[in-house]
Amino acid sequence: MSRWQPNARERLAEAALELYGERGFEQTTVAGIAGRAGLTERTFFRHYTDKREVLFAGARDLEELFVRAVAGAPASAAPIDALAAGLEAVAEAFAGRRAFARRRQAVIAANAELQERELVKLASLAAALAGALRGRGVGEPAASLTAEAGVAVFKIGFERWIGADEERDMAPLLRESLAELRAVAAGG
Amino acid sequence: MSRWQPNARERLAEAALELYGERGFEQTTVAGIAGRAGLTERTFFRHYTDKREVLFAGARDLEELFVRAVAGAPASAAPIDALAAGLEAVAEAFAGRRAFARRRQAVIAANAELQERELVKLASLAAALAGALRGRGVGEPAASLTAEAGVAVFKIGFERWIGADEERDMAPLLRESLAELRAVAAGG
DNA sequence: GTGTCGATGTCAGTCACTGACATCGACAGT
DNA sequence: ACTGTCGATGTCAGTGACTGACATCGACAC
Numbered sequence: 001m002s003r004w005q006p007n008a009r010e011r012l013a014e015a016a017l018e019l020y021g022e023r024g025f026e027q028t029t030v031a032g033i034a035g036r037a038g039l040t041e042r043t044f045f046r047h048y049t050d051k052r053e054v055l056f057a058g059a060r061d062l063e064e065l066f067v068r069a070v071a072g073a074p075a076s077a078a079p080i081d082a083l084a085a086g087l088e089a090v091a092e093a094f095a096g097r098r099a100f101a102r103r104r105q106a107v108i109a110a111n112a113e114l115q116e117r118e119l120v121k122l123a124s125l126a127a128a129l130a131g132a133l134r135g136r137g138v139g140e141p142a143a144s145l146t147a148e149a150g151v152a153v154f155k156i157g158f159e160r161w162i163g164a165d166e167e168r169d170m171a172p173l174l175r176e177s178l179a180e181l182r183a184v185a186a187g188g
Numbered sequence: 189m190s191r192w193q194p195n196a197r198e199r200l201a202e203a204a205l206e207l208y209g210e211r212g213f214e215q216t217t218v219a220g221i222a223g224r225a226g227l228t229e230r231t232f233f234r235h236y237t238d239k240r241e242v243l244f245a246g247a248r249d250l251e252e253l254f255v256r257a258v259a260g261a262p263a264s265a266a267p268i269d270a271l272a273a274g275l276e277a278v279a280e281a282f283a284g285r286r287a288f289a290r291r292r293q294a295v296i297a298a299n300a301e302l303q304e305r306e307l308v309k310l311a312s313l314a315a316a317l318a319g320a321l322r323g324r325g326v327g328e329p330a331a332s333l334t335a336e337a338g339v340a341v342f343k344i345g346f347e348r349w350i351g352a353d354e355e356r357d358m359a360p361l362l363r364e365s366l367a368e369l370r371a372v373a374a375g376g
Numbered sequence: 377g378t379g380t381c382g383a384t385g386t387c388a389g390t391c392a393c394t395g396a397c398a399t400c401g402a403c404a405g406t
Numbered sequence: 407a408c409t410g411t412c413g414a415t416g417t418c419a420g421t422g423a424c425t426g427a428c429a430t431c432g433a434c435a436c
Contacts, residue, residue, distance in 0.1 A: 230387095
């Protein structure tokens with residue numbers, strides 16, 4: 001039998017989300033998070049580089065998934081269609097996680113430092129998408145513009161999904177947002 | 189005669205820029221900045237909310253200037269032309285400050301935390317510009333898209349200005365960047 | 377001459393984050 | 407079974423960003 005309870009990392013993330021939600025981000029101490037997870041403060045910092053990052057660990061997975069789907073789209077697909085493929089993959093990954101996403105987004109919305117970190121993650125996502133598009137042979141500035149647009153579509157679709165009825169899936173919301181972008185770009 | 193030397197705020201900003209440049213942002217302590225300015229750490233935090241903000245105090249002025257110029261453009265001007273008026277005002281405000289801007293940008297480029305803060309300031313600028321455009325009667329999402337585009341143009345033009353010969357003025361560089369954006373948007 | 381005010385100083389405290397070193401089950405090799 | 411390594415965690419002692427409470431003392435108004 002193991003010396004430690006398993007899933008320390010996940011326990012820390014859950015404890016952090018709970019406490020940030022109950023008391024707010026600033027009123028929560030890292031020692032408090034670690035305590036609730038049955039660990040010490042030092043161990044928290046072995047799993048997460050700082051107090052904010054515990055909410056953004058999933059961003060790396062999302063980025064990889066999104067990028068892989070864009071890169072793996074048929075070679076014949078136009079940039080915007082490769083982007084659409086990425087958005088489909090993202091929607092799939094969020095299936096069944098709306099309650100969690102809502103809790104997390106409410107916490108972020110309540111604190112400026114967390115919003116700051118979210119901007120960084122979105123910028124990182126845009127850069128990664130632009131790289132994937134360039135890897136498909138898309139030139140600049142089209143790659144970067146498409147990537148930025150993709151992030152914008154994701155943001156808007158995500159917000160709508162968070163606010164939607166329990167029944168709405170994310171995929172159609174992302175498709176609608178992408179369609180709106182196309183309309184605007186076409187001079188709507 | 190006054191009890192204190194004047195311009196405490198400016199002395200702190202200059203001392204911070206010097207030290208961030210000499211030793212790097214992380215290797216610099218707030219006590220060190222305050223000491224070089226002939227003040228105490230506590231006084232630093234009365235003038236700037238945190239160690240990063242001392243480099244971004246000018247961002248508020250820039251935002252106000254930009255917004256005022258956009259809002260004050262002729263009512264007949266199209267959104268993109270109001271934006272162009274704002275860019276002209278910005279270029280004027282930077283005249284003669286390239287050496288300072290270079291020093292500052294080099295410091296920011298060397299540290300991730302400072303880049304994070306810069307993203308926040310640019311997001312704030314975009315939001316303010318979108319508000320100014322809506323005040324001109326521009327609807328959504330055109331206002332937000334125009335504002336985001338304006339920030340992008342500013343960023344690119346600013347980078348080119350930083351890297352340009354001493355003789356290049358900022359205004360023509362911003363005009364060129366805006367022209368490129370128009371070309372891309374037109375389907376170039 | 378007196379009183380208020382504002383910018384600064386002083387001091388004590390909290391907490392995010394780090395480095396160095398100790399602990400002890402798991403597991404591999406023998 | 408015996409032993410040595412390893413990896414996740416704990417322990418402890420810092421450093422430094424940031425805050426609250428209170429003191430100081432020129433300037434300025436009355």
